[in-house]
Amino acid sequence: MPSLTRIPRSARKSSDDRRVEFERRVLSAVEDLLGDGTPYTELAVQRIAAASGAARSTFYRYFPDKSSLLVRMAELATADLFAAAETWWRAEHTDEQAGVVAAIAAMISGFRAHRYLLLALSEVSAYDRAVARYWRTRVAGFAELVCTRLDTERAAGRVAPRLDPQSTALVLTSMVERTLTVAFASETGITDEELAASLGRAIWLVVYGDAQTTA
Structure with a gap:
């Protein structure tokens, strides 16, 4: 039985x-x-x-130790955050700014949900080598994805020929990372919707704003 x-x-x-x-x-x-x-x-x-x-x-x-704890917590907290942006960078960009704004809005929502942890990650990575190594590697992996897409877009003639994929990927990745950190570190009075619209527009213009010009 x-x-x-x-x-x-x-x-x-x-x-x-x-x-x-x-x-x-x-x-x-x-x-x-x-x-x-x-x-x-x-x-x-x-x-x-x-x-x-x-x-x-x-x-x-x-x-x-607390370093391994913070790294693992950051992995959990940023999974959806990065996924939203990665999805847009892999998708067809036929909807002008709407797609990137939606992706940034999802990132902002994820950052807000885990803002205390992610702000701690930013702070601790300034002096903890293990945490800094994890975060640099994670961001570098995303920048590589952006660079690959930009290289494809340039080869297809969808962005300006003079656009440099590697440096542009670094600029875009750093811009998003720093903007979100500053926006949530203190009260700015900027709504999430306003931030998503402005950041999404900035990304779109950097990538496609001069697509019709010649080198």
Whole structure:
């Protein structure tokens, strides 16, 4: 007769599922603590573990230090944020500025949802090598995607021949990253819709604004 208390093996959560669930709890706990005004550097591991309902030993099994914790939390927080922009850069650009504005609006929405964590990431990456390496690599990967698309657009004659894909990708990526960081670091009075419209327009004009001119 089957046990009435033992959970069937097929119904148990896999180790991957348990990890994802745990990481999501930690992400929520960290963002709540940062949202209360506590700087990331002052967040004790014990406090984070307690807020996420985990034992300290369990916490260290997943995150050996606060640098690895911040990197993993940033990966979770930026997944959708980058996906929105990557989708636009891979799509057909036949809708003038509407597509890029929508992509930027999605990025802004994602940044707002995780603003405390992402601002902490920006701050900590200034002095923590592991965190800085992760963020540089992540942004560089996105810039490479942009560069590849710009190179394709130039070869197809859809952008000005003098547009340099590599430097333009660097400019666009840095512009978006810095704009969002500044916009959320303090109260600017600019709405998310206004920011998306202006940033989207700037990106479109940099890429396609002089497409009809000659070199």
